[in-house]
Amino acid sequence: MHELGIVFHMIETLETVAAQNDLTVIGRVTLELGEVTGILPDYLLDCWRWAADRTELLKGAELELHQIPAVTVCNACGRTYATVEHGKICPHCQSPETVLLRGNEIEIATVEGY
Amino acid sequence: MDRIKIIDVHEDVLANNDRAAEALRARLHDAGTLLINLMSSPGSGKTTLLNATLDAVADRLSIGIMEADVDSDVDAYSVQRHGARAVQLHTGGMCHLDAAMCEQGLRELGTQGLDAVFIENVGNLICPAEFDTGAARKVMILSTPEGHDKPLKYPLMFEVSDVVIVSKMDVAEYFDFSLEELERNVRMRNPQVRIMPLSAKTGEGMQQWIDWLLGEVAAWKA
Ligand SMILES: Nc1nc2c(ncn2[C@@H]2O[C@H](COP(=O)(O)OP(=O)(O)O)[C@@H](O)[C@H]2O)c(=O)[nH]1
Numbered sequence A: 001m002h003e004l005g006i007v008f009h010m011i012e013t014l015e016t017v018a019a020q021n022d023l024t025v026i027g028r029v030t031l032e033l034g035e036v037t038g039i040l041p042d043y044l045l046d047c048w049r050w051a052a053d054r055t056e057l058l059k060g061a062e063l064e065l066h067q068i069p070a071v072t073v074c075n076a077c078g079r080t081y082a083t084v085e086h087g088k089i090c091p092h093c094q095s096p097e098t099v100l101l102r103g104n105e106i107e108i109a110t111v112e113g114y
Numbered sequence B: 001m002d003r004i005k006i007i008d009v010h011e012d013v014l015a016n017n018d019r020a021a022e023a024l025r026a027r028l029h030d031a032g033t034l035l036i037n038l039m040s041s042p043g044s045g046k047t048t049l050l051n052a053t054l055d056a057v058a059d060r061l062s063i064g065i066m067e068a069d070v071d072s073d074v075d076a077y078s079v080q081r082h083g084a085r086a087v088q089l090h091t092g093g094m095c096h097l098d099a100a101m102c103e104q105g106l107r108e109l110g111t112q113g114l115d116a117v118f119i120e121n122v123g124n125l126i127c128p129a130e131f132d133t134g135a136a137r138k139v140m141i142l143s144t145p146e147g148h149d150k151p152l153k154y155p156l157m158f159e160v161s162d163v164v165i166v167s168k169m170d171v172a173e174y175f176d177f178s179l180e181e182l183e184r185n186v187r188m189r190n191p192q193v194r195i196m197p198l199s200a201k202t203g204e205g206m207q208q209w210i211d212w213l214l215g216e217v218a219a220w221k222a
């Protein structure tokens, strides 16, 4: 259900993109999806199909997902590590002073249409 | 047929929502109303805590409540009995609130004269963590029957929260709940977070929560 909310926000953004670029039909959308967004790709695709087909602009449009692995950087030792495996504590130096570098993206990358 | 165009968008899907939330937060700052987003699983004790809070600050703060939990008309009545101005938000069956829904609810509620407004968010530990509602503070409740390993399963909720309330401390012993382990699991995700064990039923631990609330309201108006 969370995925449906994301899809509604996507459609809103895509309608703006279409208006700005004089598109009347969008056939394909690529989305960069981070590993720790909590979004399930299969659900997202189901919600997309359901919601997109109910709009003129996006009827039948294909959604392609590019998954981005989550990486955290440690401010204490400067090294990076896999977020999902180690969480918030740096596995190299045990510092909690860490920041998520990537993996939280829900970003529309490209749009194809006419 | 028209030529097919490929457009490089690179736009965050939630960028619109984030802008709306930021604007709402700024407006509420000017108005001196502290908006607090209260999140938890269903049945963790959001309504019970709100009622106890309203009773405790009745002569010190004016409080509004926006109920968004699924099927929570009952909750809106319950908090009204405890002296709050309350509205029921309609999320259309959605699992979370976004800034636009929140703004509409605030318009219905009217923030004039309110020191603080609580959102009783949809009962769910995943989706509400993702969406900025425009709230100034995020508070989550974990009840002891849910277990001390929840932060490992729902990391984002624990990362974005300013306060983690551990509710139903009066029954902790029946659920083999370890506060120590909970604290360790939470700190791994969010070293700065405030953790407040309490029971809205017995009143144990309520004072530090009330003190926090009074302090935050004063700081927001300063
Ligand atoms: N033992 C105990 N039960 C509580 C406490 N707080 C809430 N409850 C009970 O937990 C149930 C769900 O509480 P409620 O506030 O409706 O949860 P909500 O769905 O998060 O709003 C109710 O039966 C409450 O009486 C507490 O501190 N101790």
Ligand SMILES: [Mg+2]
Pocket: B046, B047, B048, B069, B072, B075, B120
């Ligand atoms: Mg409730």
Ligand SMILES: [Zn+2]
Pocket: A074, A075, A076, A077, A078, A079, A090, A091, A092, A093, A094, A095
């Ligand atoms: Zn390190």
